[in-house]
Amino acid sequence: MLLRFLGKESTPTNSPTLYATDQDSYVIQGWIVTDESILARLVVPDDETIVEVPAALLDHLPQDCFETEPQNPMPPIVHVTGDGNYIIQGKQVTDTTMLGQMSIPDHETCVHVSRLIVSVRAGG
16 A cells, blocks of 8 residues: 655654555554543554544645545544544554555554545545
């Protein structure tokens, strides 16, 4: 699966990144969620995981033909933190081809989500 870079919300030690795939989906790279109060609220199947990203990361969706911002939390956004970051749930990325196209620090991971879910979520 090939990735196309859509955007990044980055600081020197953080690199949340949004990619479109060649299979009508997205890969979202973000911070590993360690907050016990958030983890206790969610049911995450074994083949899925969650990431935390700044809400501004989804501002890069228009580069993939979306013109509206997300309005209400719903899958794949399963929680909004007190500081406005999104917790996003999706399939855990284990494909070595996809992983080889990204640079992921130890404190980050990524999820794979359907484009249809995100487009409905974004109002597209």
